[in-house]
Amino acid sequence: xxxxxxxxxxxxxxMPAKTVGxxxxxxxxxxxxxxxxxxxxxxxxxxALTVMLSLAGLAMGSMKRSGNEKSxxxxxxxxxxxxxxxxxxxxxxxxxxxxxxxxxxxxxSLFADSITSGALAVSFVEPQGNGSYAWITSYSLHKNKFxxxxxxxxxxxxxxxxxxxxAGTGAAGQAINGNVDIRGSIHILGEGEPYSDLNGNxxxxxxxxxxxxxxxxxxxxxxxxVDSNNDGVWNSQEPFQDTNWNGLYDPxxxxxxxxxxxSGSALIGNNYSGMPxxxxxxxxxxxxxxxxxxxxxxxxxxxxxxxxxxxALVGQSYDPDGGTxxxxxxxxxxxxxxxxxxxxxxxxxENGYNKGYDINNLDIKFPFINxxxxxxxxxxxxxxxxxxxxxxxSNSMTVPINELESSTSAFDFMDGLGNRMxxxxxxxxxxxxxxxxxxxxxxxxxxxxxxxxxxxxRNLGELRYSGAGSIYTTGDMNISTSILPEDGLIFPTGTTLxxxxxxxxxxxxxxxxxQLSMVGAFFAQGTVYSRKQNQIAGxxxxxxxxxxxxIPSIYQVPALVNNMPPGMPGDKHFYALxxxxxRERKFNxxxxx
Ligand SMILES: [Ca+2]
Ligand SMILES: [Ca+2]
Ligand SMILES: [Ca+2]
Ligand SMILES: [Ca+2]
Numbered sequence: 001x002x003x004x005x006x007x008x009x010x011x012x013x014x015m016p017a018k019t020v021g022x023x024x025x026x027x028x029x030x031x032x033x034x035x036x037x038x039x040x041x042x043x044x045x046x047x048a049l050t051v052m053l054s055l056a057g058l059a060m061g062s063m064k065r066s067g068n069e070k071s072x073x074x075x076x077x078x079x080x081x082x083x084x085x086x087x088x089x090x091x092x093x094x095x096x097x098x099x100x101x102x103x104x105x106x107x108x109s110l111f112a113d114s115i116t117s118g119a120l121a122v123s124f125v126e127p128q129g130n131g132s133y134a135w136i137t138s139y140s141l142h143k144n145k146f147x148x149x150x151x152x153x154x155x156x157x158x159x160x161x162x163x164x165x166x167a168g169t170g171a172a173g174q175a176i177n178g179n180v181d182i183r184g185s186i187h188i189l190g191e192g193e194p195y196s197d198l199n200g201n202x203x204x205x206x207x208x209x210x211x212x213x214x215x216x217x218x219x220x221x222x223x224x225x226v227d228s229n230n231d232g233v234w235n236s237q238e239p240f241q242d243t244n245w246n247g248l249y250d251p252x253x254x255x256x257x258x259x260x261x262x263s264g265s266a267l268i269g270n271n272y273s274g275m276p277x278x279x280x281x282x283x284x285x286x287x288x289x290x291x292x293x294x295x296x297x298x299x300x301x302x303x304x305x306x307x308x309x310x311x312a313l314v315g316q317s318y319d320p321d322g323g324t325x326x327x328x329x330x331x332x333x334x335x336x337x338x339x340x341x342x343x344x345x346x347x348x349x350e351n352g353y354n355k356g357y358d359i360n361n362l363d364i365k366f367p368f369i370n371x372x373x374x375x376x377x378x379x380x381x382x383x384x385x386x387x388x389x390x391x392x393x394s395n396s397m398t399v400p401i402n403e404l405e406s407s408t409s410a411f412d413f414m415d416g417l418g419n420r421m422x423x424x425x426x427x428x429x430x431x432x433x434x435x436x437x438x439x440x441x442x443x444x445x446x447x448x449x450x451x452x453x454x455x456x457x458r459n460l461g462e463l464r465y466s467g468a469g470s471i472y473t474t475g476d477m478n479i480s481t482s483i484l485p486e487d488g489l490i491f492p493t494g495t496t497l498x499x500x501x502x503x504x505x506x507x508x509x510x511x512x513x514x515q516l517s518m519v520g521a522f523f524a525q526g527t528v529y530s531r532k533q534n535q536i537a538g539x540x541x542x543x544x545x546x547x548x549x550x551i552p553s554i555y556q557v558p559a560l561v562n563n564m565p566p567g568m569p570g571d572k573h574f575y576a577l578x579x580x581x582x583r584e585r586k587f588n589x590x591x592x593x
Contacts, residue, residue, distance in 0.1 A: 168366025184556020194373025
């Protein structure tokens with residue numbers, strides 16, 4: 001305004017020369033010739049001139065302002081670019097730090113100058129709470145214009161083993177069948193059985209229909225056939241991995257099919273409310289966030305719907321345990337939504353019920369041990385194995401045991417790789433540490449392989465374990481007894497046990513089996529079958545789940561994902577990055593150059 005006013009004043013000073021010089025036949029000179037020159041006329045001229053000169057002043061002022069705005073905009077662009085760069089960098093660093101952000105100050109001025117000459121920029125990463133959140137802030141200065149923007153970011157561990165239940169294939173027969181009480185996260189892919197797409201059409205193809213004229217059960221050249229794909233040749237069935245052993249290819253779950261169906265008192269919960277005390281004392285307490293115990297439960301379904309009927313719930317409407325445990329789940333990402341006679345009205349999630357699957361970019365697949373769909377496995381020493389089976393076979397010790405029962409004699413097998421398995425019947429002195437216990441005990445260290453099936457007989461009563469190991473069977477794992485840490489040991493930090501079945505895992509399926517209590521990490525390439533009201537702490541990873549009608553409970557142990565038993569399939573870490581908010585920071589000061 002100051003400049004404009006001066007401008008108007010200076011030009012106004014020349015007005016008399018213009019108006020009192022050589023008379024011209026203009027509107028004003030005509031008036032003068034008529035002798036009616038007056039203050040009124042001068043005033044009109046002054047007003048007209050002032051309006052014109054003011055317009056000119058405005059135009060020049062806005063040119064100057066647009067220069068300032070351009071600098072400010074460039075400064076904002078630098079701040080935003082630096083912010084995006086730092087978010088990506090902080091995410092990469094967090095991946096190497098169990099997903100937690102670390103404090104970081106970075107001078108980005110060289111980078112900023114390359115974006116806009118003369119710009120300066122810095123950034124801060126400020127972790128919040130337990131480190132899974134952080135404010136990331138950038139500051140930039142360009143030609144006296146200061147701008148700052150920030151993101152609140154969250155890293156979320158979406159690893160396969162950071163769930164109570166992870167289901168791979170799924171099928172029209174449902175990935176999870178039957179009622180179950182799940183505390184913690186679930187992740188269902190529902191991708192269908194893996195297959196070789198020989199004709200490259202993106203789907204599994206059965207053999208083309210033919211007329212078996214010579215009755216030998218196979219197509220022979222010359223026998224008529226229906227060329228479904230019009231390639232001029234008869235196509236055989238595309239090979240597939242029959243993960244549920246039903247003799248059929250199970251396709252991906254469609255958008256209108258169920259991935260899981262919950263009714264009765266089924267629950268996907270975010271807390272340990274109602275957990276048997278015996279189990280709760282064997283695992284660390286859940287983390288506390290904002291004053292509430294929470295399992296940070298999220299529900300993810302890539303393909304298929306979740307059916308909720310009766311009193312079945314996803315999350316709870318209130319915080320149980322007198323308001324000390326979190327009721328709502330942290331997030332629901334069910335791509336095809338909820339159905340059933342209650343549907344989404346029984347979903348209590350912080351992000352509502354209608355968010356789709358959110359981590360397609362991570363391309364998480366079911367960790368097949370072998371066969372079609374098996375991927376290379378990188379072990380803890382960064383050695384890559386073409387399949388997980390090859391890793392297990394090369395790093396395990398095979399024991400000549402297919403059943404553990406009360407009459408099994410004490411044994412203690414070990415090899416030069418640090419693998420060891422001992423069985424210590426009740427009342428006998430342990431060959432591992434010399435102790436005596438009234439329970440049947442098992443010590444597992446490293447990776448133990450069993451050819452064929454392994455059965456844990458119910459006459460063991462409870463089997464108590466110590467050590468840090470995994471047992472891998474090339475057949476089924478049949479569990480008819482409770483399997484728990486030894487007294488005083490906490491899973492998974494004081495002791496840890498992984499059970500790996502190349503085929504199915506059967507829990508309490510034997511005639512006369514009682515309900516089981518178990519703590520561990522459980523993997524089945526086929527199906528996990530559960531009967532009885534089993535109480536289990538840990539994680540199940542399998543292609544299918546058949547939970548029956550007796551409502552087993554599965555309590556996720558959040559510490560497991562960072563304290564895994566050795567050699568478990570799918571123990572690679574995946575972290576998702578979430579941008580929770582963006583805002584520009586305003587400051588009440590001016591930079592003086
Ligand atoms: Ca095909
Ligand atoms: Ca034939
Ligand atoms: Ca064909
Ligand atoms: Ca099948």
